[in-house]
Amino acid sequence: MKLVVDLTRCQGYGQCAYFAPGVFRMRGNEVLMDNPEPDDDQRDRVLRAAAACPVQAIRIDGTVGGDAAAAAPAPALATAVPAQRTPSGIIATAVEAFRRNGRIVIVGASLAGLTAATVMRRDGFTGSITIIGEEQYQPYDRPPLSKQVFEGLIPASNTDLPGDVNARWLLGVPATGLDLPAKQVLLGDGSAVEFDRLLIATGTRARPWPNMTEAALDGVFVLRTRDDAAVLSQRLASRPRRVLVIGAGFTGSEVASACRDRDIDVTVVDRGPAPLAGALGEFIGNVAAGLQREHGVDLRCGVTVTALEGDDRGRLRRARLSDSSVVDADLAVVALGAIRNTEWLRGSGLAVGKWGVACDAGCRAFDVNGATTDNIFVAGDVARFPHPLYDYQFLALEHWGNAVTQAEIAGHNMVGGPGTRWPHLATPVFWSSQFGTSIKSVGVPTYADQLMIVQGSVPERRFIAAFGRSGRITAAVAFDQAMWLEFYQHLIETAQPFPPAFTAFGQPAGRPVPVTVPAQEIRDLQATVMVTGHDPGERRAELLYHDELGRPRHGPGQHFRPDSRPRQPGQSLSALRRATQDPGGQARRRHLCRQHLPRDRRVAARPAGRLRSPQPARGE
Numbered sequence: 001m002k003l004v005v006d007l008t009r010c011q012g013y014g015q016c017a018y019f020a021p022g023v024f025r026m027r028g029n030e031v032l033m034d035n036p037e038p039d040d041d042q043r044d045r046v047l048r049a050a051a052a053c054p055v056q057a058i059r060i061d062g063t064v065g066g067d068a069a070a071a072a073p074a075p076a077l078a079t080a081v082p083a084q085r086t087p088s089g090i091i092a093t094a095v096e097a098f099r100r101n102g103r104i105v106i107v108g109a110s111l112a113g114l115t116a117a118t119v120m121r122r123d124g125f126t127g128s129i130t131i132i133g134e135e136q137y138q139p140y141d142r143p144p145l146s147k148q149v150f151e152g153l154i155p156a157s158n159t160d161l162p163g164d165v166n167a168r169w170l171l172g173v174p175a176t177g178l179d180l181p182a183k184q185v186l187l188g189d190g191s192a193v194e195f196d197r198l199l200i201a202t203g204t205r206a207r208p209w210p211n212m213t214e215a216a217l218d219g220v221f222v223l224r225t226r227d228d229a230a231v232l233s234q235r236l237a238s239r240p241r242r243v244l245v246i247g248a249g250f251t252g253s254e255v256a257s258a259c260r261d262r263d264i265d266v267t268v269v270d271r272g273p274a275p276l277a278g279a280l281g282e283f284i285g286n287v288a289a290g291l292q293r294e295h296g297v298d299l300r301c302g303v304t305v306t307a308l309e310g311d312d313r314g315r316l317r318r319a320r321l322s323d324s325s326v327v328d329a330d331l332a333v334v335a336l337g338a339i340r341n342t343e344w345l346r347g348s349g350l351a352v353g354k355w356g357v358a359c360d361a362g363c364r365a366f367d368v369n370g371a372t373t374d375n376i377f378v379a380g381d382v383a384r385f386p387h388p389l390y391d392y393q394f395l396a397l398e399h400w401g402n403a404v405t406q407a408e409i410a411g412h413n414m415v416g417g418p419g420t421r422w423p424h425l426a427t428p429v430f431w432s433s434q435f436g437t438s439i440k441s442v443g444v445p446t447y448a449d450q451l452m453i454v455q456g457s458v459p460e461r462r463f464i465a466a467f468g469r470s471g472r473i474t475a476a477v478a479f480d481q482a483m484w485l486e487f488y489q490h491l492i493e494t495a496q497p498f499p500p501a502f503t504a505f506g507q508p509a510g511r512p513v514p515v516t517v518p519a520q521e522i523r524d525l526q527a528t529v530m531v532t533g534h535d536p537g538e539r540r541a542e543l544l545y546h547d548e549l550g551r552p553r554h555g556p557g558q559h560f561r562p563d564s565r566p567r568q569p570g571q572s573l574s575a576l577r578r579a580t581q582d583p584g585g586q587a588r589r590r591h592l593c594r595q596h597l598p599r600d601r602r603v604a605a606r607p608a609g610r611l612r613s614p615q616p617a618r619g620e
């Protein structure tokens with residue numbers, strides 16, 4: 001059997017551990033460790049544990065979606081419309097036809113992709129669903145990789161997500177391109193899959209060590225996939241002398257925690273002032289630093305790794321740091337954050353940038369002009385979307401909970417008709433467990449400029465910090481106090497004042513302190529946006545990429561003008577691209593291009609990376 005615990009809801013009460021101790025185990029005060037694939041003889045106990053969970057956080061295979069849902073006939077939308085010949089009747093008939101026989105393609109066979117497909121079936125979609133995944137595995141859960149798997153409690157292969165959705169799975173083959181006019185996803189094996197509606201759920205990948213020769217040393221790893229976790233936990237089991245963790249974000253800190261649990265020496269190096277400071281600010285970061293040092297981590301902040309060195313057999317032996325010190329280590333885990341998997345969308349005409357694919361609150365992707373597309377949707381780590389709670393700024397989140405809730409909205413909206421669509425307005429919730437402590441946040445801590453301890457005690461590392469901005473509470477972070485977060489979520493969602501107008505029982509009156517988020521280093525090697533054209537019919541946004549030296553160069557197909565140059569029947573995408581780059585077209589674009597406009601007509605948007613996007617809470 002397979003299960004997953006929604007740890008955004010779990011409040012660490014521990015009832016599940018009482019009912020099924022072989023499957024659920026509590027560590028410290030509130031950290032829950034579960035086995036996602038327990039033996040079938042545990043089934044009854046797990047069912048009892050799931051029933052006893054006060055917040056219903058345990059999901060078991062067969063309880064959501066599955067074949068039964070797939071077989072359910074689509075509810076007839078059209079019958080609700082009295083006259084089929086009215087415009088709304090025609091739309092409803094078309095929607096119903098799509099729900100019965102439409103073709104949906106999902107690129108990304110992981111948490112968001114599976115969740116969306118499950119919801120589509122639940123909502124009565126009986127057409128075809130094709131799920132394309134670069135990895136060869138059925139969807140699996142990533143959070144246990146740096147926790148249960150690293151601690152040696154379960155093998156990496158025991159992390160499958162529950163859910164058995166009726167779909168055509170194309171696994172082990174990447175999507176390499178998107179041909180919007182032809183409604184085709186191009187695959188790495190040269191084939192193409194046609195769609196009526198597409199969901200982009202390609203998530204992120206680990207940022208590699210920038211020096212390729214050093215990255216190739218035996219013993220240098222990243223952690224994002226099941227394969228990464230399998231080989232890394234094998235190496236940990238062979239007891240390296242010392243593990244070097246580069247980057248003290250959530251992944252790096254969890255890796256360090258697992259090393260200490262296995263009594264392996266570990267050095268953590270981070271260029272920032274404290275662990276987790278990029279996501280939770282310096283104040284909370286200093287609390288996390290204390291936690292790490294108390295557990296025996298050799299933590300070095302404010303320094304960088306300048307070189308990794310190996311022996312004559314190509315095995316990692318040591319690292320040189322910017323403070324001239326040397327760390328002897330035979331295993332290094334590079335935990336420098338994530339890169340959005342968007343390369344396959346270059347030239348597609350969608351609004352793709354450093355922070356992912358921009359979409360509206362209904363998960364519909366923006367094209368490069370910032371207009372919403374009708375049939376392309378985005379969900380999960382690869383999406384960036386406006387959130388009303390945060391001044392409609394675009395959030396780019398790497399949260400398990402966001403991947404689930406956004407995919408649920410996308411799945412629903414993709415198979416519904418106009419007027420039945422939902423906005424993705426969930427307040428971001430994130431968790432991490434490290435050094436026996438449950439760390440959870442609700443809201444976007446980096447959006448705030450002040451925080452205040454409102455419950456508990458920082459020295460005991462059991463507390464809640466409320467975060468605020470402009471007199472409004474915008475986030476809360478809990479160390480081993482998960483049960484209160486729902487209350488703070490309500491305060492955030494109802495725009496309650498900051499500092500809060502109450503004090504918790506027995507709590508000394510607190511005082512706001514600055515959050516102090518370190519500046520995000522932005523390298524403008526990604527796309528920037530510029531706008532060309534004289535009148536509204538001509539104005540278009542264009543993507544302008546930079547090479548390694550920061551010089552601008554045009555990427556393929558960035559002049560996206562589907563209306564001015566429709567694709568002819570039988571014309572291939574490459575032929576279309578050639579046609580759009582003909583001399584006439586070039587001359588026309590030169591005429592419109594920014595340098596040739598009178599000074600007062602030049603309009604250049606700010607670089608995409610500089611749009612004030614709250615830093616992703618898992619950003620390392």
Ligand SMILES: Cc1cc2nc3c(=O)[nH]c(=O)nc-3n(C[C@H](O)[C@H](O)[C@H](O)COP(=O)(O)OP(=O)(O)OC[C@H]3O[C@@H](n4cnc5c(N)ncnc54)[C@H](O)[C@@H]3O)c2cc1C
Pocket residue numbers: 107108109110111112113132133134135141142143144145146173174175176201202203204205223224225251341344379380381382397398399400401403429430431432433
């Ligand atoms: C080690 C680790 C620990 C984590 N711990 C936590 C935690 O404690 N709490 C928390 O809230 N979050 C955690 N996360 C984050 C969480 O796992 C992610 O937010 C979640 O996996 C996002 O799901 P997704 O489906 O959007 O993307 P992903 O899980 O990244 O899946 C995207 C999929 O798309 C595939 N893909 C990419 N490009 C292509 C292509 N061109 N063609 C076809 N397929 C493609 C990828 O191979 C991948 O399988 C953790 C992540 C990791 C790696």
Ligand code: SF4
Pocket residue numbers: 005009010011012013014015016017024032052053054055056057058
């Ligand atoms: S809240 Fe539910 S899942 Fe979490 S520890 Fe309690 S019983 Fe287990």
